[in-house]
Amino acid sequence: MRILLIEDDALLADGLARALRHSGYLVDTAADGRAADQLLTSDGYDLAILDLGLPGLDGSEVLQRLRARRQQTPVLVLSARLAVEERVRLLDLGADDYVVKPVRLDELEARVRALIRRGQGGAVPDLMLGRLRLDTVGKRAWLDDSPLDLNAREWAALEFLAGRVNRIVSKEQLMQALYGWQDDISTNAIEKLMSRLRSKIEVAGITIRTVRGLGYFLEKPDDAAA
Known part of the structure; x- marks a missing residue:
């Protein structure tokens, strides 16, 4: 899941970004309103966390521009402004939610999870693929009753592919979904990631196919057996 954190307080932004990444989210950051507005035009985010008092362009203007483009990206406003009005x-x-600073990290993450679920149309929290079960809320995977050892990037790749079973996903789509815009990566990094992931899930009869020149797709277990 990809989040854009828009916050001009560098210390706060760094702390929130670290915590969200530790929870398995991919987090991009923007420190001013104009940069945030430009990033949001990509429509590639599952959630935006938006401060209001931003340089360049106020947060409320960023929100207005987003909605004027008819983009449905969930927006969580995180602000020190207390007035009910x-x-x-x-x-x-x-805005989809409004939280007053300071806020407990566990409450913020709970609101993030709720808004992302809402943005996905109430997506099913558990995905079953044969012997493999994915808990999309807790960001964990099990093979039968045994937890599967996945790092954050492997989990994100598996969740991304599992949500698009039997649909080809390009390397570019994976790069956008799994890495921040600040990251310097190559298609070779995606190939190595897919190789590691294959080795961990093939025992469950789950196959990740490579389509030369196009990308990858995760094959349904029943299809693989056939």
């Missing part, structure tokens, strides 16, 4: 104004502009 301000919260009502932002919610009317199209």
Whole structure:
């Protein structure tokens, strides 16, 4: 899951980004409103966490521009502004939630999970693929009753492919889904990641196919058996 964290307080942004990445999210950051507006035009984010008092472009303007483009990206406003009228104004502009700073990290992450689920149309929290079970809320995987040892990137790749069973996903799509815009990566990194992931799930009868020149797809266990 990809989050854009828009916060001009460098210390706070660093702490929140580290915590969210530790929880398995891919986090890009923006420190001013104009940069955030430009990044949001890609429509590649599952959630935006938005501060209001931003240089360059106020957070409320960033939100208005997002909704004017008819983009449905969930927006969680994180602000020190306490006035009820301000919260009502932002919610009317199209924010999905409003949290006043300071906020407990566990509460923030709970709100993040709720908004992402809502943005996915109430996606099923558990995905079953033969003997493999994915807990998309807890970001864990099991083979039968045994936990599968996956690092954060491997988990993200498996979740991305499992949500698109039997659909080809290009290397570029995987790179966008799994890495931040600041990361310097190559298609070779994706190939190595797919190789590691294959070795961990093939025992469950789950196959990741390579389609030369196009990308990868995760094959349904029943299809693989056939």
